[in-house]
Amino acid sequence: MSASKKHIHANDHHHPKNQKISEAAEDEIPGDAAEANPEDAHYEGQDISLSDREALVEQIDKLEKESGALSERLLRTLAEFDNYRKRVAREKDDLLKYGAEKMALDMLPVADNLERALDQAKNAADAAAVVQGVEMIFKQFLATLEKFNIKSFDSIGQTFDPEKHEAMARQDNPQYAENTVVAEFQKGYFLNDKLLRPARVVVSQGSGDDAQEEK
Numbered sequence: 001m002s003a004s005k006k007h008i009h010a011n012d013h014h015h016p017k018n019q020k021i022s023e024a025a026e027d028e029i030p031g032d033a034a035e036a037n038p039e040d041a042h043y044e045g046q047d048i049s050l051s052d053r054e055a056l057v058e059q060i061d062k063l064e065k066e067s068g069a070l071s072e073r074l075l076r077t078l079a080e081f082d083n084y085r086k087r088v089a090r091e092k093d094d095l096l097k098y099g100a101e102k103m104a105l106d107m108l109p110v111a112d113n114l115e116r117a118l119d120q121a122k123n124a125a126d127a128a129a130v131v132q133g134v135e136m137i138f139k140q141f142l143a144t145l146e147k148f149n150i151k152s153f154d155s156i157g158q159t160f161d162p163e164k165h166e167a168m169a170r171q172d173n174p175q176y177a178e179n180t181v182v183a184e185f186q187k188g189y190f191l192n193d194k195l196l197r198p199a200r201v202v203v204s205q206g207s208g209d210d211a212q213e214e215k
Contacts, residue, residue: 106144113137145189152187155199164188166198170205180204 114137121130145151155165160179165188173182181201188199 103148106147107141110137110141110144113140149192150189150196152189153199155181155184155188155201157181160201160203164195164198165203166200167203168200169202171202173204176204178204 117130117133117137120133124130142152153164157176158181160167160181165181168185171182173180176182180203181199182204183202184199185202186197186200189196
């Protein structure tokens with residue numbers, strides 16, 4: 001009977017009570033066995049996520065700083081552009097108001113000479129001297145205009161051109177071919193290559209080919 005008891009004692013770890021004790025002991029096993037616990041693996045995954053979160057936070061901070069710098073540069077650029085726009089508008093207004101200042105200063109001597117000529121003409125005994133003085137002033141006036149690229153053009157004897165002539169009348173003139181400028185009421189002027197004012201002219205309406213060839 002003692003042998004039988006010994007046999008039962010040797011195999012009693014299969015007993016349900018002993019199995020519960022064994023499982024309870026395994027829960028208390030320290031060391032490497034605890035690392036195999038799935039819950040511990042779950043916490044490990046949380047540590048990796050926290051690391052990634054920190055990296056994302058740093059990236060967001062960096063992007064926010066860059067965005068702030070770009071916003072500041074944009075605001076500065078807009079302010080500079082607004083100042084530039086205001087300066088251009090002010091310069092444009094000044095140009096419209098005072099753009100003719102230099103031309104006006106150059107015209108003043110012509111006006112002064114005309115005033116002197118008129119004073120002398122009132123008491124002048126020699127009309128030819130007055131005419132000569134006025135001619136000199138007129139040449140001075142034309143020279144002043146040329147300084148600003150304003151030049152007159154000749155029209156008499158030229159074919160009528162509606163681009164630069166304004167027909168005031170038509171008349172028969174055997175000395176000129178049809179559609180030719182025969183007289184000029186008012187000279188035309190160019191400003192550089194732009195027509196500043198058309199010439200007001202009289203245009204021939206008769207056929208004067210024979211007379212023109214003879215001339």
